[in-house]
Amino acid sequence: MPTYAVRLRCAPSDDDLLSAQLWELGTTGILDEPGGLLAFFDAPPDLTALLPFSPEIETLEEIDWERRTRDSFPPLCIGERFYLVPPWSEDTLPAGRIRLVVTPGMACGTGWHPCTQLCLEALERHLKPGDRVLDVGVGSGILSQAALALGASKVVGCDVDEDSVRIAHESQPDVFVGSVDAVRDGGFDVAIANISAEICEDLLPDLRRVARTVILSGFEQWPDAPTAVQHLSKSGWQCLVLSGG
Numbered sequence: 001m002p003t004y005a006v007r008l009r010c011a012p013s014d015d016d017l018l019s020a021q022l023w024e025l026g027t028t029g030i031l032d033e034p035g036g037l038l039a040f041f042d043a044p045p046d047l048t049a050l051l052p053f054s055p056e057i058e059t060l061e062e063i064d065w066e067r068r069t070r071d072s073f074p075p076l077c078i079g080e081r082f083y084l085v086p087p088w089s090e091d092t093l094p095a096g097r098i099r100l101v102v103t104p105g106m107a108c109g110t111g112w113h114p115c116t117q118l119c120l121e122a123l124e125r126h127l128k129p130g131d132r133v134l135d136v137g138v139g140s141g142i143l144s145q146a147a148l149a150l151g152a153s154k155v156v157g158c159d160v161d162e163d164s165v166r167i168a169h170e171s172q173p174d175v176f177v178g179s180v181d182a183v184r185d186g187g188f189d190v191a192i193a194n195i196s197a198e199i200c201e202d203l204l205p206d207l208r209r210v211a212r213t214v215i216l217s218g219f220e221q222w223p224d225a226p227t228a229v230q231h232l233s234k235s236g237w238q239c240l241v242l243s244g245g
Contacts, residue, residue, distance in 0.1 A: 003028075003060045004044050008053040009036040013196065013218070016113065016139070018053060020163075025049070029070075073112055079121040082146065084112070098149045102142050115217040118232045118239035119194045120146050122215045125230070126241055127152060131189035134158070134211060136180050136203065137218075141168035143192055144175070152190075158182070180206040189213065191244065197222040208244040216240045 010018050018037060019030055025046070027039040036053070040060075047055045075091045076084045083097035093099050100120075123143065127133065129151030135144045138157030147155045157175035159165050168175050176182075180191065180203055191211035193200050197219035200207075204226070207214045213229075216222075217239040230241040 004041045005058050005060050006039045006041065006045060006047070006050070007033070007036065007056045007058075008039065008050060010053050013220075014053075021049065024163075076112065078117050079124045081124050081150070082120050084142075098146075100142060100145055100149070102140055102145075114234040114237040115194050115219075115239065116142060118234050118237060119143055119192060119215060119217050121232060122217075122230070122239055122241050123147055123150060123190070123192065126213055126215065127190055129153075132156075132187070134180065134183060134188040134191040135172075136191060136193040136207065137164075137195045137199075138168040138172065138175055139164050139194070141170070141172040141175070143194065144168065144172040147190070147192075148172075156183075156188075179203070180210060183210045185209055187211075190215065192216075194218045204242075208242070211244040214242040214244045216242065 008018065015037065022030055022039045027041055029040045031038045044057065047057065070086065070088055073086045075089050077094065077097065078084055081098050082100055083094055084100045084102065085091060087101055087103055123146055127147060127150050130153045132154040133147040133152045135155060135157040138144060138159045141157060144155045144157045155172065155174065157168050157172050158178050159168065160177065160179055162177055165175050165177050188211040190213045191207045192215040193203055193207060195218045200216045200218065219238055220236050221238065226242055228240040228242055232239040
């Protein structure tokens with residue numbers, strides 16, 4: 001039985017959204033490539049929704065692309081505390097680490113992206129046991145999971161995408177469709193948004209209104225960025241920790 005490979009061109013910042021779209025179309029696996037993604041299907045897919053990414057399709061001999069995809073998401077140590085694994089991993093948890101289980105591509109926020117890793121490191125450094133945390137743009141729910149594992153007393157997630165809320169709800173029950181503008185003043189100790197520079201800039205006044213510490217990522221640079229309590233970077237991507245209200 002042949003396999004159908006679709007090569008797509010996209011910026012790194014679009015990887016998560018495009019991956020989620022490909023899983024919805026029934027891909028059996030996704031690989032990162034320079035300049036884009038390579039997705040595999042058991043039958044020729046409908047490329048209409050993928051036209052903005054200049055899709056190129058080819059037929060391949062039978063190969064275990066699912067296994068190859070799994071091999072491209074190995075267990076990963078992040079910061080000093082976290083051990084990120086896909087659901088099929090049977091690796092032994094290293095001593096002193098917290099296991100985070102995430103299905104790559106099911107929603108935005110794969111832990112294998114540098115921005116998510118930066119947010120995890122920032123949470124590790126700035127979240128105190130008992131803190132209340134707001135996860136804006138919850139995506140896969142990985143940051144909410146991490147906050148709970150670090151001892152947060154309450155974690156609330158929100159996202160404007162209903163599918164992301166549905167996926168996050170499986171591991172984080174306190175999640176709603178919407179954004180930070182629906183949250184009361186000073187309701188949280190930490191607010192985190194791993195989205196994009198443009199959206200983070202729009203949300204920043206509300207994020208500072210609802211929390212004393214704000215963690216932002218999802219961008220390579222942010223013109224006229226505010227003064228940060230801490231500035232983290234990885235592979236060209238940035239994370240800012242700011243003081244809130």
